[in-house]
Amino acid sequence: MLVPALLAALLIQAPAGAAEPPEPSDIETGRLPEAARQHLPLVTELTTEGCPELPPAWVVAQVQAESGWDPALRTGPAVGLLQVSERTWTAAGGAPWPDPALTDPAAHLRTVVPWLCATLRAAAGHLATTPKQVTVLDAMLVCHVAGCRRVTGSASGIPVAGEADCSQACASAIRRYLDAVHDLVADYSAGTPAAPPAAAAPADPASAPAPAWTGGPTPCREPDPVRTDGCLTGAAAHGLAAVRAAFDPVIDTVGCWDEHRHNPRSDHPKGRACDLFTGPAGRFPEGADLEDGWRITHWLAANAEPLRIRYLIWQGRYWDPTVRDDGTGWGRRYTGGGVYDTSDATGGHYDHIHISFAE
Incomplete structure (x- = not known):
């Protein structure tokens, strides 16, 4: 079982969603575990309203890979559906442990799914200026399971042994985790699963440095x-x-x-x-x-x-x-x-x- 490291992105709070979120078009609900079907409307609400770039299928697959939808699972310092540490939980807006919300499936998802979105957007920001051979969604997975420094410190965004302080065991664990989530997304997706978003295009910022302000403090004039x-x-x-x-x-x-x-x-x-x-x-x-x-x-x-x-x-x-x-x-x-x-x-x-x- 993988033990996720502290996420390197910070929390954003998702807005309250509609009472009846739309049925996700990318998921064949009959293929989901029973627990996943129960919580799919909430996952869809959180992603549709607060993070449209995060497909519900990826969240459902990530929970399955992390905990098998066991809300009380504890693996070392990590607990809950998405296996977070206390430091990550509190940074994401949860209360210090023991916090009953940690093992309450709905409360856990409401706290941690916006955190995943923050990670996704932080990864997109990095890849926008440092293009790498990794999709934004895969970069999010690497951040969650091993820390965002594995993304920023590796040439491709998915570290091999020796990169970003990642040993052979570390690199292999990350690769297994990504493969597991990919397989689950394919299993849960309706019809032919869509390919994950491509890596961010190379940045094209203005090449010239900004002209310096040399006028000192002035009034609002x-x-x-x-x-x-x-x-x-x-x-x-x-x-x-x-x-x-x-x-x-x-x-x-x-x-x-x-x-x-x-x-x-x-x-x-x-x-x-x-x-x-x-x-x-x-x-x-x-x-x-x-x-x-x-x-x-x-x-x-x-x-x-x-x-x-x-x-x-x-x-x-x-x-x-x-x-x-x-x-x-x-x-x-x-x-x-x-x-x-x-x-x-x-x-x-x-x-x-x-x-x-x-x-």
Whole structure:
């Protein structure tokens, strides 16, 4: 039995789903174990509403590979349907052990499936700028069973012996786990199973470095290019112009100055913040919109010093240029500061990139 390592991505909370989620088209329910059939509506709700890029068949197969749907299974430090450690459970939003929810199937799924989605999106972000011979879904599996450093530290994303501190036993265990999930997905899928999503396409960020802001701190006096009643600081106006020059074709909408009465601490009414949307507001981005968002955020992070960026928020993650102990290299879990609903596409900053400037 495999013992999963601590996930290297951080939790996002899935929004509450519809009372009657749609029947998943990729699963032949008659092929599922009885326990899986009982919980398939919940799995479908969690993925459809909170993580549409995560197929229900993969979650069902992963639970079967991890625990055989035994909610009380304990393997070393790992417990429950998806075999998580206490550290992972609490990071995902669960209570410190002993927590009865850990072995309650529905409560376990409601806590850990959003965690899997966070891992999937973190893997997509890594592969968007570091293309490898691994699908995003397989990278998620490697993260769950062995830690995301096995993905980031290996040439293909699936380590062989000697890569990313992975021994021969480690590499073999990961390979067996992936094969088991693949076989189960094929068994559960209706008709001919669809191939898993291809690895992320090579990144195409603007190649030139951003021009540095040298004007120092300024008041909010530069005109906001989006709204006539707004203003920006010199650094914010400069940074917005730089990112638009590099990525304007894929930026859908921009919002900067705003009164933000619901959050007076925000940098928006100070003219020090802008939001960039690569797709429709209020919707969790997918496909090109998600990839473009990651291209922009990685470019901004790489140019944080010349652009005088204070922090970024994107995909439920808070990135601070002074912090490097966040596990994945791209931010900590965004908490919303008690103001925003982080399960919401906008409140969790999934549909837009927030940029705050230090000057």
